[in-house]
Amino acid sequence: MAVTQLPTSGEPTRSRRAKGVNWKALQPYLLSAPQTLVFLLFLVIPIAAIVVVSFWNFNGFAMFPGFTLNNYLGIFTSKVYLATYLNTFKFAFLVWLVCLSISYPVAYFLSFHIKNPKLQTIWFLICxxxxxTSNIIRMxxxxxxxxxxGLINQALMGLGLTKQPIEIFLFSDFSVVLAMVHLYALFMVAPIFNSMIRIDRNLVSAAEDAGASPFQIQKEIIVPLAAPGIAIGSIFVVTLVMGEFATMRIMSGGKSSSVGYLIKNQLDSLQYPLAAANAIVLLIIxxxxxxxxLRAVDIRKEL
Amino acid sequence: MAEKKKKPLSYYLLAGFFGLFVLFLYGPMFAVFLLSLQGPEGQLTFPMRGFSFYWIGAVFGQQRVGNFVEAFWRSLTLGLIVMVVTVVFSVMAGLAFRRRFAGSNLIFYLTISSLIVPSILVSLGIGIVFGLVGIDNQWYSSALAGHLTWTLPFAFLIMLGIFGRFNPAYEEAARDLGASEMTTFWQIVFPMIASSVVGVGLLGFTLSYDEFTRTSLISGETNTLPLEIFGMTTNVTSPTLYALGTITTIFSFLLIGVALFVIQYLSNRQSKSKQG
Structure with a gap:
């Protein structure tokens, strides 16, 4: 069917007309140009701008081009900033841990115990x-x-477990983690589910026939083969939590801080270079x- | 189906766990539904005080703080723009990525990196660049830019998946019969991916409609709906807040319903025409 063929290897054959060859070579670039342009203009250049501004000077009203390391020095020498960074790590770690321990069994149940593909899709859609729906409303x-x-306190008091309402449920670390898990669990469930449905069921049967215990099957087969999904989910959850401030603000009642929240506050008081320096440190971390x-887990076969 | 074996205990334990997870996802939502339907003396917590549509109505009335209706139209318009741009750009990129080309890896990683960069940086960076260039921060300028950095990577990954499963034989047949590139795309390729494109559109719209962090620093003087609701959380202490939640959630559900219906319709039509 193809008369003239491009020299690309392993590609499906397509017929080409000789006069269109140049156009053909250009085609992928033209087609991907709009999307690439979006990321150059609205991702690469903005981040470059943040880097530049993070070295600028500022006073209470404006920022000035220049070169100073003071913004960075301020971050690394301040106890308040250090505590904020540690707090952000703490939440990233806790949310990641809870998301993983919920998402793994959920994904496993969906992919291994629901055998009917139609039901599988329906349950996944339900999740x-x-x-x-709106994140803020879900918080x-x-x-x-x-x-x-609230209902929890009403229940506890109704059961006589406590006389005073317990204050720690809302506007606490607990409520922040709970809300974040509620918001981001799907970002963990979906990639793990996606890895698990591709696992060859014969591997599991073979292991069962060879006398492997359920725990051994998990450890030797399911976890290693689901690892790329776990890695992708972890990347999602960690990056989402690291850049967060709305959940932190609403669910901690302003008591707890994160780097995102710190950046937002610095911008509100027009300390752009300081906010930029914090943003760069956050990005690097x-x-x-x-x-x-990515070093620990090879995710390429998932992409 | 192989249902002969008795289900093991682990099935029931995991099913129970899964049930709790679904309850965890939907429980709070239903609590908000119920509380938004209270009588005029309703509070933020249970028990429900009466039953009425008073608070639902209050959302559309004059607010002391915030203006839901205007913010809603802004978010709706922005979401539709983002949806169209996302679909067009990601389908184009998806077409390009059916073949490897010099630089395709770079473009791929550039796109993916937009998901990994903490959202607050995107918002801050676009704000700084627009400020330096002298473009006003508005929901239709800077916020639109921020939203595209969030919707396009997802759409792109989905398009890669769709074209990865795509059988090129149909297009080749069309070309061999002398169809032009454009004709081939609109007559052959597009009908085959149409139902997936609807899905990408839905995702693009909802990601934009609900987007908060990437918009937060760059929406200008006016708010998108999530920013408006965020502002209200600190000021509003009546069930109006819940009523607002109920309305936006029902709106999202309607949208998902319509999209699923269209997807089902398109894929049915496609499989029929394949058989015919």
Missing amino acids: TVPFL ISWIPFLGRE TLTIVFAI
Whole structure:
């Protein structure tokens, strides 16, 4: 069928007309140009701008081009900043841990115990739908449960377990983690589910026939083969939590801080260079975590 | 189906766990539904005080703080723009990525990196660049830019998946019969990917409609709906907040329903025409 063929190897054969060869070579670039341009203009250049501005000077009203390391020195020498960074790590770690321990069994149940593909899709969609609704509303929806007069306290007092309403449920670390897990669990469930449904069921049967215990099957077969999904989910959850501030603000009642929240506050008081320096430190830390995950797990076959 | 074996205990334990997870996802939502339907003396917590549509109505009335209706139209318009741009750009990129080309890896990683960069940086960076260039921060300028950095990577990954499963034989047949590139795309390729494109559109719209962090620093003087609701959380202490939640959630559900219906319709039509 193909008369003239491009020299690319392993490609499906396509017929080409000789006069269109140049156009053909250009075609992928023209087609991917709009999307690439979006990322150059609105991702690469902005981050470059943040890097530049992070070395600028500022006073209470404006910023000035220049070169100073003071913004960075301020971050590394301040106890308040250090505590904020540690707090952000703490939440990233806790949310990641809880998301993983919930998502793994959920994904496993969906992929291994629901055998009917149609039911599998329906249940997966049921899990997905809440994630397509407003994040802020989903945070607020915990208030009737967690507040001083919330359902949990009403239940505890009704059962006589406590006389005073317990204050720690809302506006605490607990509520922040709970809300974040509620918001981001799907980002963990979906990639793990995606890895697990591709696992060859014969491997599991063979292991069972050879006398492997359920624990051994998990450890030797399922976990290693689901690892790319776990890695992708972890990257999602960690980066989402690292850049967060709305959940932190609403669910901690302003008591707890994160780097994102810090950046937002610095911008509100027009300290752009300081906010930029914090943003760059945050970016470097996040990328380090991501690369550490990528070094540990090869995700290429998932992409 | 191989249902002869008795289900092991682990099935029931995991099914129970899965049930709790679904309850965890939907429980708070239903609590908000119920509380938004209270009488005029309703509070933020249970028990429900009466039953009425008072608070639902209050959302559309004059607010002391915030303006839901205007913010809603802004978010709706922005979401539709983001949806169209996302679909067009990601389908184009998906077409390009059916073959490897010099630089394709670079473009791939550039796109993926947009998911990994903490959202607050995107917002901050676009704000700084627009400020330096002298473009006003508005929901239709800087916020649109921020939203595209969030929707395009997801759409792109999905398009890669769709074209990865795509059988090129149909297009080749069309070309061999002398169809032009454009004709081949609109007559052959597009109908085959149409149902997936609807899915990508839905995702693009909802990601934009709900986007908060990437918009937070760059929406200008006016707010998108999530920013408006965020502002209200600190000021509003009446069930209006819940009513607002109920309305936006029902809107999202309607949208998902319509999209699923269209997807089902398109894929049915496609499989029929394949058989015919």
